[in-house]
Amino acid sequence: MTELMIEADRLTRVFGDVTALDTVTLTAPRGAVLGLLGHNGAGKTTLVNVLTTQVPPSSGTARVAGLDVRQGDQIRALIGLAGQFAAVDGQLSGLDNLITVARLLGAGRRAAYARAAELLDLFGLAGAARRPARTYSGGMRRRLDLAMSLVGHPEVIFLDEPTAGLDPESRLVLWRIVGRLARDGITVLLTTQYIEEADRLADAIVVLSGGRVVASGTPAELKAQVGTSSVRVTPVWPHGPARVLDCLSEAGFRAFAGPGARSVSTPVAEPGLVASVVRALDAAGIGVSELNVTEPTLNDVYLNLIKPEPVR
Amino acid sequence: MLNLCQPVVLLLLFSQVFGAIANPELLPPGTAYVDYLLPALLVTTVMGPATNSGVGLVRDMTGGFLTRLRSMPVDPCWILLARSVSDVARVVAQLIVLVIAGVVLFGFVPAGGPLGMLAALAVAVLVAWTLTWIFLALGSWLRDVEMMQSIGVISVFPLMFASSAFVPVHAFPGWLQVVAMANPMSHAMRATRELALGWSTGHTLPAVATCVGFLALGMFCAVRGFRRPIVG
Secondary structure, three states: OOOEEEEEEEEEEEEOOEEEEEEEEEEEEOOOEEEEEOOOOOOHHHHHHHHOOOOOOOEEEEEEOOEEOOOHHHHHOOEEEEOOOOOOOOOOEHHHHHHHHHHHOOOOHHHHHHHHHHHHHHOOOHHHOOOEHHHOOHHHHHHHHHHHHOOOOOOEEEEEOOOOOOOHHHHHHHHHHHHHHHHOOOEEEEEEOOHHHHHHHOOEEEEEEOOEEEEEEOHHHHHHHHOOEEEEEEEOOOOOHHHHHHHHHHOOOOOEEOOOOOOEEEEEOOOOHHHHHHHHHHHOOOOEEEEEEEOOOHHHHHHHHHOOOOOO | OHHHHHHHHHHHHHHHHHHHHOOOOOOOOOOOHHHHHHHHHHHHHOHHHHHHHHHHHHHHHHOOHHHHHHOOOOOHHHHHHHHHHHHHHHHHHHHHHHHHHHHHHHOOOOOOHHHHHHHHHHHHHHHHHHHHHHHHHHHHHHOOHHHHHHHHHHHHHHHHHOOOOOOOHHHOOHHHHHHHHHOHHHHHHHHHHHHHHOOOOOOHHHHHHHHHHHHHHHHHHHHHHHHOOOOO
Protein backbone atom coordinates (compact mmCIF):
# COMPACT_ATOMS: atom_id res chain seq x y z
CA MET A 1 0.00 0.00 0.00
CA THR A 2 1.29 3.44 -0.82
CA GLU A 3 2.16 5.67 2.07
CA LEU A 4 -0.37 8.46 2.64
CA MET A 5 1.32 11.82 3.19
CA ILE A 6 -1.86 13.86 3.63
CA GLU A 7 -4.97 12.47 5.29
CA ALA A 8 -8.00 14.39 6.47
CA ASP A 9 -10.90 12.55 8.05
CA ARG A 10 -14.17 14.43 8.63
CA LEU A 11 -12.12 17.53 9.26
CA THR A 12 -14.18 20.48 10.49
CA ARG A 13 -13.14 23.99 11.41
CA VAL A 14 -15.60 26.54 12.75
CA PHE A 15 -14.90 30.27 13.13
CA GLY A 16 -17.73 31.78 15.19
CA ASP A 17 -20.90 31.08 13.17
CA VAL A 18 -18.99 30.25 10.02
CA THR A 19 -18.19 26.64 9.23
CA ALA A 20 -15.10 27.14 7.09
CA LEU A 21 -14.46 23.41 6.72
CA ASP A 22 -17.30 20.93 6.96
CA THR A 23 -16.39 17.22 7.40
CA VAL A 24 -13.69 17.31 4.75
CA THR A 25 -12.16 13.94 3.95
CA LEU A 26 -9.28 13.58 1.51
CA THR A 27 -5.97 11.78 1.05
CA ALA A 28 -2.81 12.16 -0.98
CA PRO A 29 -0.18 9.42 -1.39
CA ARG A 30 3.55 10.19 -1.40
CA GLY A 31 4.69 12.02 -4.50
CA ALA A 32 1.19 12.96 -5.61
CA VAL A 33 -0.03 16.41 -6.59
CA LEU A 34 -3.41 17.04 -5.01
CA GLY A 35 -5.30 19.95 -6.53
CA LEU A 36 -7.75 21.77 -4.31
CA LEU A 37 -10.18 23.64 -6.50
CA GLY A 38 -12.64 26.22 -5.28
CA HIS A 39 -13.75 29.83 -5.32
CA ASN A 40 -12.78 32.46 -2.80
CA GLY A 41 -14.22 31.51 0.56
CA ALA A 42 -14.59 27.84 -0.35
CA GLY A 43 -12.30 26.85 2.52
CA LYS A 44 -9.08 26.20 0.62
CA THR A 45 -6.87 28.44 2.72
CA THR A 46 -8.44 27.23 5.96
CA LEU A 47 -7.63 23.67 4.96
CA VAL A 48 -4.05 24.67 4.20
CA ASN A 49 -3.87 26.48 7.56
CA VAL A 50 -5.09 23.40 9.42
CA LEU A 51 -2.75 21.04 7.57
CA THR A 52 0.23 23.36 8.15
CA THR A 53 -0.60 23.47 11.89
CA GLN A 54 -1.47 27.19 11.89
CA VAL A 55 -5.05 26.60 12.98
CA PRO A 56 -6.20 23.63 15.06
CA PRO A 57 -9.18 21.63 13.76
CA SER A 58 -12.52 22.01 15.57
CA SER A 59 -13.24 18.33 15.07
CA GLY A 60 -12.13 15.42 12.92
CA THR A 61 -8.52 14.46 12.35
CA ALA A 62 -5.80 15.46 9.95
CA ARG A 63 -2.44 13.81 9.50
CA VAL A 64 0.54 15.03 7.52
CA ALA A 65 3.42 12.64 6.87
CA GLY A 66 1.74 10.28 9.32
CA LEU A 67 1.71 12.82 12.17
CA ASP A 68 -1.37 14.36 13.72
CA VAL A 69 -1.54 18.11 12.98
CA ARG A 70 -1.74 18.77 16.70
CA GLN A 71 1.93 17.67 16.89
CA GLY A 72 2.98 21.06 15.54
CA ASP A 73 6.75 21.17 15.63
CA GLN A 74 7.36 17.68 14.30
CA ILE A 75 5.18 18.38 11.27
CA ARG A 76 6.63 21.84 10.72
CA ALA A 77 10.04 20.24 10.24
CA LEU A 78 8.67 18.17 7.33
CA ILE A 79 6.60 20.67 5.39
CA GLY A 80 6.99 23.77 3.28
CA LEU A 81 4.37 26.45 2.80
CA ALA A 82 4.06 29.01 0.03
CA GLY A 83 1.07 31.07 1.00
CA GLN A 84 -1.19 33.34 -0.98
CA PHE A 85 0.99 36.35 -0.40
CA ALA A 86 4.61 35.98 -1.36
CA ALA A 87 6.20 35.79 2.09
CA VAL A 88 9.52 37.36 1.28
CA ASP A 89 11.28 40.13 3.14
CA GLY A 90 11.47 42.98 0.64
CA GLN A 91 14.41 44.62 2.40
CA LEU A 92 16.59 41.53 2.07
CA SER A 93 18.08 40.23 -1.15
CA GLY A 94 16.86 36.94 -2.58
CA LEU A 95 20.05 35.31 -1.35
CA ASP A 96 19.63 36.68 2.18
CA ASN A 97 15.96 35.65 2.31
CA LEU A 98 16.98 32.07 1.54
CA ILE A 99 19.93 32.13 3.92
CA THR A 100 17.69 33.47 6.71
CA VAL A 101 15.28 30.57 6.29
CA ALA A 102 18.10 28.03 6.11
CA ARG A 103 19.70 29.43 9.26
CA LEU A 104 16.36 29.40 11.07
CA LEU A 105 16.07 25.74 10.15
CA GLY A 106 19.41 25.17 11.86
CA ALA A 107 21.84 25.05 8.94
CA GLY A 108 25.36 26.33 9.47
CA ARG A 109 26.59 29.45 7.67
CA ARG A 110 28.31 27.54 4.88
CA ALA A 111 25.53 24.99 4.37
CA ALA A 112 22.92 27.77 4.33
CA TYR A 113 24.79 29.64 1.63
CA ALA A 114 25.22 26.50 -0.44
CA ARG A 115 21.53 25.61 -0.24
CA ALA A 116 20.52 29.19 -1.07
CA ALA A 117 22.79 29.28 -4.11
CA GLU A 118 21.47 25.91 -5.29
CA LEU A 119 17.85 27.06 -5.06
CA LEU A 120 18.55 30.41 -6.73
CA ASP A 121 20.02 28.47 -9.64
CA LEU A 122 17.13 26.05 -9.77
CA PHE A 123 14.56 28.85 -9.82
CA GLY A 124 16.34 31.03 -12.34
CA LEU A 125 17.03 33.78 -9.81
CA ALA A 126 20.83 33.60 -9.71
CA GLY A 127 21.12 36.83 -11.71
CA ALA A 128 19.01 38.74 -9.17
CA ALA A 129 20.43 37.01 -6.10
CA ARG A 130 21.87 40.13 -4.50
CA ARG A 131 19.11 42.60 -5.37
CA PRO A 132 16.58 43.48 -2.65
CA ALA A 133 13.49 41.34 -3.11
CA ARG A 134 11.27 44.42 -3.26
CA THR A 135 12.73 45.12 -6.72
CA TYR A 136 11.58 41.71 -8.00
CA SER A 137 8.66 41.28 -10.37
CA GLY A 138 5.56 39.43 -9.15
CA GLY A 139 6.69 36.23 -10.84
CA MET A 140 10.17 36.44 -9.35
CA ARG A 141 8.76 37.01 -5.88
CA ARG A 142 6.59 33.91 -6.20
CA ARG A 143 9.54 31.88 -7.35
CA LEU A 144 11.63 33.14 -4.45
CA ASP A 145 8.73 32.39 -2.11
CA LEU A 146 8.51 28.84 -3.42
CA ALA A 147 12.29 28.45 -3.18
CA MET A 148 12.11 29.58 0.48
CA SER A 149 9.54 26.92 1.26
CA LEU A 150 11.86 24.27 -0.21
CA VAL A 151 14.98 25.20 1.75
CA GLY A 152 14.49 22.48 4.37
CA HIS A 153 13.94 19.66 1.85
CA PRO A 154 10.27 19.24 2.87
CA GLU A 155 8.44 16.00 2.20
CA VAL A 156 5.11 17.76 1.74
CA ILE A 157 4.67 21.20 0.27
CA PHE A 158 1.57 23.37 0.39
CA LEU A 159 1.06 25.89 -2.38
CA ASP A 160 -1.83 28.25 -1.75
CA GLU A 161 -2.86 29.79 -5.08
CA PRO A 162 0.74 29.94 -6.31
CA THR A 163 -0.13 31.56 -9.63
CA ALA A 164 -2.87 33.99 -8.61
CA GLY A 165 -2.20 37.32 -10.26
CA LEU A 166 0.72 36.11 -12.38
CA ASP A 167 1.18 36.69 -16.08
CA PRO A 168 0.93 33.61 -18.34
CA GLU A 169 4.68 33.25 -18.75
CA SER A 170 5.42 33.30 -15.01
CA ARG A 171 2.57 30.85 -14.58
CA LEU A 172 4.18 28.42 -17.01
CA VAL A 173 7.49 28.70 -15.18
CA LEU A 174 5.79 27.88 -11.87
CA TRP A 175 3.94 24.98 -13.42
CA ARG A 176 7.23 23.51 -14.64
CA ILE A 177 8.67 23.84 -11.14
CA VAL A 178 5.69 22.11 -9.53
CA GLY A 179 5.95 19.29 -12.04
CA ARG A 180 9.58 18.84 -11.14
CA LEU A 181 8.82 18.74 -7.41
CA ALA A 182 6.38 15.90 -7.95
CA ARG A 183 8.93 13.97 -10.01
CA ASP A 184 11.36 14.35 -7.11
CA GLY A 185 8.87 12.54 -4.89
CA ILE A 186 7.62 15.57 -2.98
CA THR A 187 3.93 15.47 -2.15
CA VAL A 188 2.25 18.67 -3.27
CA LEU A 189 -1.05 20.15 -2.18
CA LEU A 190 -1.98 22.95 -4.51
CA THR A 191 -4.97 25.24 -4.18
CA THR A 192 -6.22 27.08 -7.21
CA GLN A 193 -9.21 28.78 -8.75
CA TYR A 194 -8.14 27.76 -12.23
CA ILE A 195 -9.42 24.48 -13.57
CA GLU A 196 -6.73 24.55 -16.23
CA GLU A 197 -4.06 24.72 -13.57
CA ALA A 198 -5.47 21.80 -11.61
CA ASP A 199 -5.81 19.92 -14.87
CA ARG A 200 -2.19 20.50 -15.86
CA LEU A 201 -0.64 19.72 -12.50
CA ALA A 202 -2.82 17.55 -10.33
CA ASP A 203 -3.03 13.77 -10.15
CA ALA A 204 -6.24 14.14 -8.19
CA ILE A 205 -8.58 17.05 -7.69
CA VAL A 206 -10.85 17.85 -4.78
CA VAL A 207 -13.50 20.49 -5.37
CA LEU A 208 -14.46 22.51 -2.30
CA SER A 209 -17.53 24.67 -2.04
CA GLY A 210 -18.79 26.28 1.14
CA GLY A 211 -16.30 24.22 3.15
CA ARG A 212 -17.54 20.89 1.83
CA VAL A 213 -16.03 18.48 -0.66
CA VAL A 214 -18.46 18.52 -3.56
CA ALA A 215 -16.44 16.34 -5.92
CA SER A 216 -13.17 14.53 -6.11
CA GLY A 217 -11.39 12.43 -8.67
CA THR A 218 -8.78 12.59 -11.37
CA PRO A 219 -8.95 15.56 -13.75
CA ALA A 220 -10.29 13.26 -16.45
CA GLU A 221 -13.08 12.00 -14.20
CA LEU A 222 -14.12 15.51 -13.25
CA LYS A 223 -14.06 16.75 -16.79
CA ALA A 224 -16.13 13.81 -17.95
CA GLN A 225 -18.76 15.05 -15.53
CA VAL A 226 -18.73 18.51 -17.05
CA GLY A 227 -18.15 17.62 -20.70
CA THR A 228 -15.38 18.82 -22.94
CA SER A 229 -16.97 22.13 -23.68
CA SER A 230 -19.87 24.18 -22.56
CA VAL A 231 -22.53 25.93 -24.62
CA ARG A 232 -24.13 29.05 -23.24
CA VAL A 233 -27.42 30.09 -24.75
CA THR A 234 -29.14 33.44 -24.26
CA PRO A 235 -32.68 33.30 -25.69
CA VAL A 236 -34.38 36.17 -27.47
CA TRP A 237 -36.90 37.96 -25.30
CA PRO A 238 -39.68 37.04 -24.37
CA HIS A 239 -38.41 33.45 -24.20
CA GLY A 240 -37.04 32.96 -20.69
CA PRO A 241 -34.26 30.64 -19.59
CA ALA A 242 -36.93 28.28 -18.26
CA ARG A 243 -38.09 27.36 -21.77
CA VAL A 244 -34.52 26.78 -22.86
CA LEU A 245 -33.95 24.53 -19.85
CA ASP A 246 -37.04 22.47 -20.67
CA CYS A 247 -36.16 22.22 -24.31
CA LEU A 248 -32.59 21.11 -23.71
CA SER A 249 -33.58 18.65 -20.98
CA GLU A 250 -36.05 17.05 -23.38
CA ALA A 251 -33.30 16.79 -25.97
CA GLY A 252 -31.20 14.87 -23.44
CA PHE A 253 -28.78 17.60 -22.33
CA ARG A 254 -27.99 18.45 -18.76
CA ALA A 255 -28.71 22.15 -18.64
CA PHE A 256 -28.59 24.67 -15.83
CA ALA A 257 -29.12 28.38 -15.47
CA GLY A 258 -25.87 30.25 -15.96
CA PRO A 259 -24.59 33.30 -14.18
CA GLY A 260 -26.91 36.28 -14.56
CA ALA A 261 -29.92 33.97 -14.99
CA ARG A 262 -30.64 35.34 -18.49
CA SER A 263 -28.68 32.49 -20.03
CA VAL A 264 -28.53 28.72 -19.80
CA SER A 265 -25.37 26.64 -19.89
CA THR A 266 -25.09 23.06 -20.95
CA PRO A 267 -21.98 20.93 -21.00
CA VAL A 268 -21.50 18.86 -24.13
CA ALA A 269 -19.40 15.73 -24.26
CA GLU A 270 -17.93 16.47 -27.70
CA PRO A 271 -17.81 19.55 -29.92
CA GLY A 272 -20.00 17.92 -32.58
CA LEU A 273 -22.95 18.04 -30.21
CA VAL A 274 -23.06 21.85 -30.34
CA ALA A 275 -25.04 21.51 -33.56
CA SER A 276 -27.55 19.26 -31.78
CA VAL A 277 -28.10 21.98 -29.19
CA VAL A 278 -28.83 24.49 -31.92
CA ARG A 279 -31.16 22.05 -33.74
CA ALA A 280 -33.10 21.36 -30.54
CA LEU A 281 -33.59 25.07 -29.89
CA ASP A 282 -34.58 25.71 -33.50
CA ALA A 283 -37.11 22.85 -33.46
CA ALA A 284 -38.70 24.34 -30.34
CA GLY A 285 -38.91 27.74 -32.02
CA ILE A 286 -36.72 29.50 -29.51
CA GLY A 287 -34.83 32.44 -30.90
CA VAL A 288 -31.25 32.75 -29.73
CA SER A 289 -29.61 36.13 -29.35
CA GLU A 290 -26.25 34.84 -28.18
CA LEU A 291 -24.54 31.48 -28.26
CA ASN A 292 -21.06 30.87 -26.85
CA VAL A 293 -19.02 27.72 -26.92
CA THR A 294 -16.42 27.74 -24.14
CA GLU A 295 -14.01 25.49 -22.34
CA PRO A 296 -15.66 24.14 -19.19
CA THR A 297 -14.93 26.65 -16.50
CA LEU A 298 -14.84 26.26 -12.77
CA ASN A 299 -18.27 27.84 -12.85
CA ASP A 300 -19.54 24.98 -15.01
CA VAL A 301 -18.03 22.46 -12.64
CA TYR A 302 -19.81 24.11 -9.75
CA LEU A 303 -23.12 24.67 -11.42
CA ASN A 304 -23.00 21.11 -12.60
CA LEU A 305 -21.91 19.65 -9.28
CA ILE A 306 -24.05 21.70 -6.98
CA LYS A 307 -27.14 21.35 -9.20
CA PRO A 308 -28.84 24.63 -8.44
CA GLU A 309 -32.61 24.93 -8.36
CA PRO A 310 -33.86 25.38 -11.91
CA VAL A 311 -35.05 28.87 -12.77
CA ARG A 312 -38.77 28.77 -13.47
CA MET B 1 19.43 58.32 9.66
CA LEU B 2 16.53 60.74 10.14
CA ASN B 3 15.27 58.60 13.00
CA LEU B 4 18.63 58.95 14.70
CA CYS B 5 18.35 62.75 14.71
CA GLN B 6 14.73 62.88 15.86
CA PRO B 7 15.47 62.98 19.62
CA VAL B 8 18.08 65.67 18.99
CA VAL B 9 15.44 67.82 17.29
CA LEU B 10 13.17 67.32 20.30
CA LEU B 11 16.05 68.23 22.61
CA LEU B 12 16.61 71.43 20.63
CA LEU B 13 12.92 72.37 20.70
CA PHE B 14 12.20 71.48 24.29
CA SER B 15 15.40 72.98 25.70
CA GLN B 16 14.81 76.26 23.85
CA VAL B 17 11.01 76.53 24.18
CA PHE B 18 10.59 75.30 27.73
CA GLY B 19 14.01 76.55 28.75
CA ALA B 20 12.88 80.08 27.88
CA ILE B 21 10.08 79.99 30.44
CA ALA B 22 11.58 77.56 32.93
CA ASN B 23 11.69 79.14 36.35
CA PRO B 24 15.14 78.33 37.75
CA GLU B 25 13.72 78.47 41.26
CA LEU B 26 11.59 75.41 40.52
CA LEU B 27 14.62 73.37 39.49
CA PRO B 28 16.91 71.77 42.05
CA PRO B 29 19.63 74.32 42.99
CA GLY B 30 22.53 74.54 40.57
CA THR B 31 20.78 72.52 37.86
CA ALA B 32 20.68 73.99 34.34
CA TYR B 33 17.46 73.29 32.39
CA VAL B 34 19.26 71.12 29.84
CA ASP B 35 20.67 69.01 32.70
CA TYR B 36 17.16 68.60 34.08
CA LEU B 37 15.68 67.86 30.65
CA LEU B 38 18.09 65.46 28.99
CA PRO B 39 17.93 62.51 31.40
CA ALA B 40 14.13 62.65 31.09
CA LEU B 41 14.36 62.78 27.29
CA LEU B 42 16.22 59.46 27.49
CA VAL B 43 12.93 58.02 28.76
CA THR B 44 10.54 59.92 26.47
CA THR B 45 12.63 58.96 23.43
CA VAL B 46 11.91 55.27 23.89
CA MET B 47 8.11 55.59 24.00
CA GLY B 48 7.37 56.21 20.31
CA PRO B 49 9.55 53.39 18.99
CA ALA B 50 7.94 51.01 21.51
CA THR B 51 4.48 51.74 20.13
CA ASN B 52 5.86 51.25 16.62
CA SER B 53 7.05 47.78 17.62
CA GLY B 54 3.48 46.78 18.36
CA VAL B 55 2.23 48.25 15.09
CA GLY B 56 5.05 46.53 13.19
CA LEU B 57 4.20 43.18 14.73
CA VAL B 58 0.57 43.47 13.64
CA ARG B 59 1.70 44.50 10.14
CA ASP B 60 3.97 41.45 9.97
CA MET B 61 1.10 39.23 11.04
CA THR B 62 -1.04 40.40 8.14
CA GLY B 63 1.82 39.96 5.66
CA GLY B 64 2.96 36.49 4.75
CA PHE B 65 6.37 36.39 6.38
CA LEU B 66 5.14 35.55 9.86
CA THR B 67 2.90 32.85 8.44
CA ARG B 68 5.98 31.35 6.86
CA LEU B 69 7.88 31.47 10.15
CA ARG B 70 4.94 29.88 11.89
CA SER B 71 4.90 27.03 9.38
CA MET B 72 8.54 26.36 10.26
CA PRO B 73 9.85 24.60 13.36
CA VAL B 74 10.63 27.93 15.03
CA ASP B 75 9.25 28.71 18.49
CA PRO B 76 7.14 31.91 18.31
CA CYS B 77 8.94 33.21 21.44
CA TRP B 78 12.06 33.73 19.36
CA ILE B 79 10.18 35.76 16.77
CA LEU B 80 9.02 38.17 19.49
CA LEU B 81 12.40 38.22 21.19
CA ALA B 82 14.18 38.97 17.91
CA ARG B 83 11.75 41.77 17.13
CA SER B 84 12.18 43.35 20.58
CA VAL B 85 15.97 43.13 20.43
CA SER B 86 16.24 44.65 16.95
CA ASP B 87 13.78 47.45 17.78
CA VAL B 88 15.52 48.27 21.04
CA ALA B 89 18.92 48.23 19.32
CA ARG B 90 17.73 51.07 17.11
CA VAL B 91 16.55 53.01 20.16
CA VAL B 92 19.94 52.53 21.80
CA ALA B 93 21.56 54.23 18.80
CA GLN B 94 19.11 57.14 19.15
CA LEU B 95 19.90 57.46 22.86
CA ILE B 96 23.64 57.54 22.26
CA VAL B 97 23.28 60.24 19.59
CA LEU B 98 21.04 62.19 21.96
CA VAL B 99 23.58 62.14 24.79
CA ILE B 100 26.51 63.05 22.55
CA ALA B 101 24.55 65.92 20.96
CA GLY B 102 23.50 67.08 24.44
CA VAL B 103 27.07 67.23 25.68
CA VAL B 104 28.64 68.67 22.52
CA LEU B 105 25.95 71.10 21.34
CA PHE B 106 23.82 71.98 24.34
CA GLY B 107 26.31 72.07 27.21
CA PHE B 108 24.79 69.14 29.06
CA VAL B 109 26.97 68.18 32.02
CA PRO B 110 26.31 64.72 33.42
CA ALA B 111 27.46 65.38 36.96
CA GLY B 112 27.18 61.68 37.76
CA GLY B 113 30.22 61.08 35.55
CA PRO B 114 30.53 58.58 32.70
CA LEU B 115 29.53 55.68 34.92
CA GLY B 116 26.40 57.46 36.13
CA MET B 117 25.54 58.39 32.55
CA LEU B 118 25.96 54.78 31.42
CA ALA B 119 23.77 53.62 34.29
CA ALA B 120 21.09 56.16 33.29
CA LEU B 121 21.29 54.87 29.71
CA ALA B 122 20.92 51.32 31.01
CA VAL B 123 17.72 52.29 32.85
CA ALA B 124 16.38 53.96 29.69
CA VAL B 125 17.13 50.81 27.69
CA LEU B 126 15.34 48.70 30.29
CA VAL B 127 12.32 51.02 30.01
CA ALA B 128 12.52 50.75 26.22
CA TRP B 129 12.54 46.96 26.37
CA THR B 130 9.67 46.88 28.84
CA LEU B 131 7.47 49.26 26.83
CA THR B 132 8.30 47.34 23.65
CA TRP B 133 7.07 44.10 25.22
CA ILE B 134 3.94 45.76 26.53
CA PHE B 135 3.09 46.99 23.04
CA LEU B 136 4.03 43.62 21.51
CA ALA B 137 1.58 42.07 23.99
CA LEU B 138 -1.14 44.54 22.99
CA GLY B 139 -0.43 43.89 19.32
CA SER B 140 -0.45 40.13 19.65
CA TRP B 141 -3.89 40.22 21.28
CA LEU B 142 -5.57 43.08 19.40
CA ARG B 143 -4.12 42.39 15.93
CA ASP B 144 -5.46 45.63 14.54
CA VAL B 145 -3.07 48.21 13.08
CA GLU B 146 -5.40 51.21 13.43
CA MET B 147 -6.27 50.39 17.00
CA MET B 148 -2.57 49.99 17.84
CA GLN B 149 -1.79 53.36 16.30
CA SER B 150 -4.57 55.04 18.30
CA ILE B 151 -3.45 53.40 21.51
CA GLY B 152 0.08 54.55 20.77
CA VAL B 153 -0.91 58.19 20.34
CA ILE B 154 -3.38 58.20 23.23
CA SER B 155 -0.92 56.65 25.66
CA VAL B 156 2.33 58.34 24.64
CA PHE B 157 1.27 61.96 25.10
CA PRO B 158 -0.07 61.68 28.66
CA LEU B 159 2.83 59.42 29.64
CA MET B 160 5.23 61.99 28.25
CA PHE B 161 3.66 65.28 29.40
CA ALA B 162 1.84 64.32 32.60
CA SER B 163 5.22 63.48 34.07
CA SER B 164 8.23 65.22 35.54
CA ALA B 165 9.90 65.28 32.09
CA PHE B 166 9.72 69.03 31.41
CA VAL B 167 8.62 70.65 34.65
CA PRO B 168 9.13 69.47 38.25
CA VAL B 169 5.97 67.80 39.48
CA HIS B 170 5.51 70.22 42.40
CA ALA B 171 4.91 73.06 39.93
CA PHE B 172 1.77 71.31 38.61
CA PRO B 173 -1.80 71.97 39.82
CA GLY B 174 -2.81 69.54 42.57
CA TRP B 175 -4.71 66.99 40.49
CA LEU B 176 -1.97 66.82 37.89
CA GLN B 177 0.60 66.25 40.63
CA VAL B 178 -1.33 63.13 41.59
CA VAL B 179 -1.42 61.94 37.96
CA ALA B 180 2.23 62.71 37.38
CA MET B 181 3.30 60.90 40.54
CA ALA B 182 1.22 57.89 39.49
CA ASN B 183 2.83 57.92 36.05
CA PRO B 184 5.52 55.23 36.04
CA MET B 185 7.49 57.33 33.55
CA SER B 186 8.05 59.99 36.25
CA HIS B 187 9.72 57.36 38.38
CA ALA B 188 11.88 56.15 35.51
CA MET B 189 12.88 59.78 34.84
CA ARG B 190 13.67 60.28 38.49
CA ALA B 191 15.99 57.27 38.27
CA THR B 192 17.78 58.45 35.10
CA ARG B 193 18.22 61.92 36.65
CA GLU B 194 19.62 60.52 39.86
CA LEU B 195 22.13 58.44 37.98
CA ALA B 196 23.13 60.96 35.31
CA LEU B 197 23.27 64.00 37.60
CA GLY B 198 24.87 62.28 40.57
CA TRP B 199 21.96 62.83 42.97
CA SER B 200 21.42 60.43 45.85
CA THR B 201 20.15 57.24 44.25
CA GLY B 202 17.20 56.26 46.45
CA HIS B 203 14.65 55.96 43.63
CA THR B 204 16.59 53.87 41.17
CA LEU B 205 16.12 50.45 42.70
CA PRO B 206 12.31 50.65 43.09
CA ALA B 207 12.01 52.06 39.55
CA VAL B 208 14.10 49.23 38.10
CA ALA B 209 12.20 46.62 40.09
CA THR B 210 8.84 47.98 38.85
CA CYS B 211 10.16 47.97 35.33
CA VAL B 212 11.27 44.35 35.57
CA GLY B 213 7.83 43.45 36.91
CA PHE B 214 6.08 45.10 33.95
CA LEU B 215 8.61 43.47 31.61
CA ALA B 216 7.79 40.01 32.93
CA LEU B 217 4.06 40.70 32.61
CA GLY B 218 4.50 42.06 29.08
CA MET B 219 6.56 39.05 27.97
CA PHE B 220 4.08 36.60 29.45
CA CYS B 221 1.07 38.25 27.80
CA ALA B 222 2.86 38.75 24.47
CA VAL B 223 3.90 35.11 24.18
CA ARG B 224 0.44 33.89 25.22
CA GLY B 225 -1.25 36.18 22.70
CA PHE B 226 1.18 35.42 19.91
CA ARG B 227 0.75 31.66 20.20
CA ARG B 228 -2.92 31.95 19.29
CA PRO B 229 -3.53 30.99 15.66
CA ILE B 230 -3.48 33.66 13.00
CA VAL B 231 -6.97 33.60 11.56
CA GLY B 232 -7.71 35.37 8.34
